[in-house]
Amino acid sequence: MAYAPQPTASHYIGGVYVEDTGGDAIPVIFAATGETIATVHAGTPAIVERALAAATDAQAEWAAMTGRMRGRILTRAAQIIRERNRELSELETLDTGKPLQETLVADATSGADALEYFGGLAATLTGEHIQLGEDWVYTRREALGVCVGIGAWNYPTQIACWKAAPALACGNTMVFKPSETTPLCALKIAEILTEAGAPPGVFNVVQGMGAVGAQLVTDPRVAKVSLTGSVPTGKRVYAAAAAEMKHVTMELGGKSPMLVFEDADIENAVGGAILGNFYSSGQVCSNGTRVFVHRAIKEAFLDRLAARLSDAVIGDPRDEAVNFGPMVSERQMQTVLGYIEKGLAEGARLVTGGTRLDRDGWFVTPTVFADVTDDMTIAREEIFGPVMAVLDFDDEAEAIARANDTPYGLSAGVFTRDLARAHRVIAQLRAGTCFINSYNDAPVEAPFGGVKMSGVGRENSRAALEHYSQVKSVYVRMGDLEAPF
Numbered sequence: 001m002a003y004a005p006q007p008t009a010s011h012y013i014g015g016v017y018v019e020d021t022g023g024d025a026i027p028v029i030f031a032a033t034g035e036t037i038a039t040v041h042a043g044t045p046a047i048v049e050r051a052l053a054a055a056t057d058a059q060a061e062w063a064a065m066t067g068r069m070r071g072r073i074l075t076r077a078a079q080i081i082r083e084r085n086r087e088l089s090e091l092e093t094l095d096t097g098k099p100l101q102e103t104l105v106a107d108a109t110s111g112a113d114a115l116e117y118f119g120g121l122a123a124t125l126t127g128e129h130i131q132l133g134e135d136w137v138y139t140r141r142e143a144l145g146v147c148v149g150i151g152a153w154n155y156p157t158q159i160a161c162w163k164a165a166p167a168l169a170c171g172n173t174m175v176f177k178p179s180e181t182t183p184l185c186a187l188k189i190a191e192i193l194t195e196a197g198a199p200p201g202v203f204n205v206v207q208g209m210g211a212v213g214a215q216l217v218t219d220p221r222v223a224k225v226s227l228t229g230s231v232p233t234g235k236r237v238y239a240a241a242a243a244e245m246k247h248v249t250m251e252l253g254g255k256s257p258m259l260v261f262e263d264a265d266i267e268n269a270v271g272g273a274i275l276g277n278f279y280s281s282g283q284v285c286s287n288g289t290r291v292f293v294h295r296a297i298k299e300a301f302l303d304r305l306a307a308r309l310s311d312a313v314i315g316d317p318r319d320e321a322v323n324f325g326p327m328v329s330e331r332q333m334q335t336v337l338g339y340i341e342k343g344l345a346e347g348a349r350l351v352t353g354g355t356r357l358d359r360d361g362w363f364v365t366p367t368v369f370a371d372v373t374d375d376m377t378i379a380r381e382e383i384f385g386p387v388m389a390v391l392d393f394d395d396e397a398e399a400i401a402r403a404n405d406t407p408y409g410l411s412a413g414v415f416t417r418d419l420a421r422a423h424r425v426i427a428q429l430r431a432g433t434c435f436i437n438s439y440n441d442a443p444v445e446a447p448f449g450g451v452k453m454s455g456v457g458r459e460n461s462r463a464a465l466e467h468y469s470q471v472k473s474v475y476v477r478m479g480d481l482e483a484p485f
């Protein structure tokens with residue numbers, strides 16, 4: 001496979017690529033081979049300043065355009081993304097190591113969905129009219145101003161679009177900082193937005209590590225911060241934003257439960273557990289990594305799971321026949337191997353996997369532990385890798401209580417043929433994004449986000465518009481004004 005065309009510089013500011021080699025070099029390593037495929041430079045303070053100034057300068061004019069005009073640009077960007085899906089998917093595969101088989105259908109396409117959806121909604125942003133006798137109030141739905149987006153490394157194209165699309169639809173501008181691990185894809189989205197007609201400065205990309213993120217978050221010109229990342233980073237960023245009373249959206253981690261009842265269709269439940277644990281080599285925030293299986297069907301479930309996992313095609317993610325690729329980085333692989341060791345040391349039964357592949361790159365085999373108990377580390381902490389913990393249960397109330405016994409609350413799933421039970425159980429699970437007889441679907445039309453430590457606010461759907469705009473109410477007096485003196 002020829003390598004996809006790469007961005008031509010580290011940053012994208014004011015509608016053009018910008019380089020400043022004064023910032024620390026950040027190597028981009030292809031996870032399947034360990035090769036360095038590109039180098040970008042972290043933003044220096046001057047670069048960050050330039051990006052914030054560009055976003056600030058562009059905002060009023062962008063917000064003054066009609067929603068329909070903004071929407072048309074976003075929709076055009078969506079169309080360009082679809083036309084270049086292959087090239088963008090190849091870049092996503094190089095950036096993350098995820099199989100091309102996945103990226104061709106899940107990354108640029110999901111970004112295009114968001115731009116298309118919010119492009120369509122941009123013209124529908126309105127206020128309301130409230131009649132008060134002769135007088136009246138009208139409300140204006142206004143942009144927040146300059147927004148900062150900070151991304152994790154697992155979905156670099158999708159995260160950039162999920163943040164940019166609603167922000168730009170509402171008349172905000174954005175400075176986006178990708179994860180240092182996957183810096184390439186967001187630059188292409190910036191380039192495409194310019195090509196689609198977005199004025200310079202509307203969407204800017206600055207590279208860097210946490211320090212650049214922190215500089216962006218604390219800048220007084222920034223009205224809102226949207227982070228996709230881990231809970232510890234979320235706490236730091238939320239606290240920094242709160243000091244200046246900035247708006248936030250926090251999409252953080254999880255340790256989500258999947259409940260498989262005794263009447264479930266086992267093939268579907270196994271399919272859900274595979275999608276919810278091994279897609280993107282398990283590097284998905286909403287994964288259902290605690291799979292509670294009713295004791296009566298547990299062995300049948302494990303047998304089918306092991307059989308189906310033996311069909312996984314592990315290898316170079318550029319090969320379209322491959323459906324399971326490497327971990328994003330050596331560091332993430334070491335973290336995952338560390339959790340596998342803890343699972344073994346704490347007495348979980350290894351059903352399949354559990355090893356690093358003897359080849360270049362950061363490959364860990366799809367791993368399933370059974371006989372996991374609630375207190376084991378692998379049942380409590382987010383691993384962010386291909387490690388599934390299967391736990392037994394006997395009755396519904398017990399399963400719900402144990403499923404909820406976590407500080408996280410991103411997702412939850414239920415597999416059963418009894419739909420009354422499905423709805424009853426889902427209503428009691430404390431999670432923001434739930435599934436019945438399915439797992440990990442994320443259509444742009446549906447709100448996505450977590451409760452408890454998994455986050456604040458929602459991405460996607462009309463709900464996201466609320467998080468990227470604010471309401472001004474205007475009282476209009478029609479007669480004379482009386483005053484006490």
Ligand code: NDP
Pocket residue numbers: 150151152153154155177178179180181208209210211212213214217227228229230231232233234236237250251252253254284285286382384410450454455
């Ligand atoms: P991190 O929390 O380590 O980093 C997230 C982003 O924040 C990175 O761009 C990072 O920069 C940046 N950052 C780090 N410190 C600061 C700071 N003090 N101020 C501002 N920005 C900062 O997450 P990962 O990249 O390791 O991603 C994995 C995590 O993301 C998992 O916990 C996962 O659950 C979560 N996630 C949540 C999703 C959701 O929608 N709920 C979706 C996908 C992932 P850098 O890395 O360059 O240092």
